[in-house]
Amino acid sequence: MASPTSVAAAPAEYEKSLASRGAAMVDVVLRVLLFIGSLTAVVVMVTSKQTELVPVPFPPFGRLPSTATFTDTPAFVYFVAALSTAGLYSIITTLLSISALSKPGYSKTWALYIVAMDVVMLAIVAAASGTAGGVAYIGFRGNSHTRWVKICNIFDKFCQHAAGAILVSMFAAIVLILLLLHSVFTMYRKIPN
Amino acid sequence: MEMEQMNKVVGDEEKERDVKVGMKRKLRYTELYIRWLTLILSLAAAIILGLDTQTKVVPITLVSTLPPINVPVTAKYHYLSAFTYFVVANAIACSYGGVSLILTLANKGRKNGCLAKAIIMLDLIMVAVLASANGAAAAVGYIGHEGNKHVRWNKVCNVFGRFCNQVLAAVGVSLLGSLLFIFLVMLAVLNVQNKH
Numbered sequence: 001m002a003s004p005t006s007v008a009a010a011p012a013e014y015e016k017s018l019a020s021r022g023a024a025m026v027d028v029v030l031r032v033l034l035f036i037g038s039l040t041a042v043v044v045m046v047t048s049k050q051t052e053l054v055p056v057p058f059p060p061f062g063r064l065p066s067t068a069t070f071t072d073t074p075a076f077v078y079f080v081a082a083l084s085t086a087g088l089y090s091i092i093t094t095l096l097s098i099s100a101l102s103k104p105g106y107s108k109t110w111a112l113y114i115v116a117m118d119v120v121m122l123a124i125v126a127a128a129s130g131t132a133g134g135v136a137y138i139g140f141r142g143n144s145h146t147r148w149v150k151i152c153n154i155f156d157k158f159c160q161h162a163a164g165a166i167l168v169s170m171f172a173a174i175v176l177i178l179l180l181l182h183s184v185f186t187m188y189r190k191i192p193n
Numbered sequence: 194m195e196m197e198q199m200n201k202v203v204g205d206e207e208k209e210r211d212v213k214v215g216m217k218r219k220l221r222y223t224e225l226y227i228r229w230l231t232l233i234l235s236l237a238a239a240i241i242l243g244l245d246t247q248t249k250v251v252p253i254t255l256v257s258t259l260p261p262i263n264v265p266v267t268a269k270y271h272y273l274s275a276f277t278y279f280v281v282a283n284a285i286a287c288s289y290g291g292v293s294l295i296l297t298l299a300n301k302g303r304k305n306g307c308l309a310k311a312i313i314m315l316d317l318i319m320v321a322v323l324a325s326a327n328g329a330a331a332a333v334g335y336i337g338h339e340g341n342k343h344v345r346w347n348k349v350c351n352v353f354g355r356f357c358n359q360v361l362a363a364v365g366v367s368l369l370g371s372l373l374f375i376f377l378v379m380l381a382v383l384n385v386q387n388k389h
Contacts, residue, residue: 057345072343075332108386112379119378122317123324123371130325131332134275138333139344145272146337148346177317180378184313187385188306 023186024101030179031094037172038087038125041165045070045080045132048161052154068151068158075135076162082128083169086176089121106190115183122176129169136162217387224380225297227373232290234370235323239283242330242363245270247356268353275333276360282326283367286319286374313381316374323371327364334360 054066070076093114100110140159142150152159246269252261270276293312300308338357340348350357 066343068343073341074335078328078332112382112386115382116379119317119320119375123320123375126321126324127328129328131328133325134278134329134332135336137274138336138346141274143273145268146346146349148336149344151344173321177321180317181314184382184385185310187382188310 020106020190021101023182023189024097026182027179027186028094028097028101030175030182031090031097034172034175034179035087035090035094037168037175038083038090041083041168041172042080042087044161044168045076045083045165048158048165050155050158054154068155070162073135075131079128079132079165079169082124083172086121086125086172089117093117111183111187115180118176118180118183122173122180125169125176126173129166129173132162132166132169136166213387220380220384220387221301224377224384225294227377227380228290228294228297231370231373231377232287232294234366234373235283235286235290238363238367238370239280239287241359241366242270242276242283243280245356245359245363247353249352251352266352268349268356273333273337275329279326279330279363279367282322283370286323286370289315289319309381309384313378316378316381320371320374320378323367323374327367327371330360330364330367334364 049067049069051065051067053063055061055063070080096114136159138148138150139162140150140152142148246267248265248267250263250265253264254261270280293315296308296312334357336346337349337360340346
């Protein structure tokens with residue numbers, strides 16, 4: 001015969017396990033979102049090739065076909081590299097989160113390692129977004145002081161691709177911030193005072 | 194005999210608690226010291242780039258027959274939007290470092306979970322903002338140093354050498370500051386785990 005105290009304790013334990021499963025589900029969903037964001041940004045930036053006829057500024061004056069790709073600027077190359085790293089990282093941690101869904105335990109050291117790697121990834125992705133954004137802004141506006149001409153009036157499709165990729169990378173950075181906040185607040189709940 | 198064993202167990206427990214209290218105090222002092230360091234480093238980065246200006250007299254040859262005209266050209270940090278963003282971001286990080294230092298000092302001992310969570314959230318946002326500002330300034334500085342032949346952007350650092358060196362120094366200092374912010378977040382997580 002089950003004692004009254006154990007029957008009363010069962011719903012509380014069930015609720016706690018439901019809450020932890022809910023938290024793990026949110027974790028998986030956010031990591032999948034991060035993967036989708038990084039993949040989209042990389043694909044959009046890599047497919048941004050555009051060839052246009054550009055007037056040559058020195059004799060013989062004429063129009064030559066000129067190509068703009070993401071490899072022209074080291075900033076965009078770093079952008080693609082950083083977002084690819086974030087995509088690979090999101091795949092690995094999504095698999096880890098899914099495997100942690102089935103296991104009932106909660107490991108403190110694992111949580112600390114994942115949070116540490118998440119923060120480093122946040123810095124990398126935010127730096128990529130800032131780097132590409134800075135260079136794209138100069139390409140969009142030009143700079144009269146350094147005499148750097150704007151190129152987005154000629155290479156408009158290239159600039160649109162770059163702008164889209166940068167916006168998606170900002171979304172990926174926000175998803176990483178949400179992931180970190182979720183992990184830290186879950187830790188607050190799981191480790192009682 | 195039993196009393197001696199019980200006393201030994203109680204003594205061991207007290208020693209363990211003392212060790213834990215000592216570690217918590219060390220973590221708290223580390224966190225305060227690192228917050229103070231972020232304040233200093235981001236202030237230094239903002240000042241190094243904010244006061245960065247260089248004027249050089251450049252001989253410009255308009256026509257090959259006439260002697261070259263000496264034109265003074267100036268480089269200031271706000272001529273490039275990325276550097277303006279860098280200075281603003283470091284100023285924000287510096288003021289946040291000061292405010293969070295004061296708040297953490299005033300919050301000593303009291304387990305105010307709300308304030309700690311807000312500070313962790315703002316720390317994360319500062320990591321992102323500072324990292325993006327570092328990236329932007331580094332990218333624009335690299336273009337100024339090397340130029341870009343595909344889009345015909347000429348390099349600038351052959352003329353403004355000191356300006357570019359100061360940019361490099363400011364970006365390096367700010368990089369250190371953002372590393373410290375990352376470390377602060379990890380320290381906050383360690384604090385949460387060592388709460389009991």
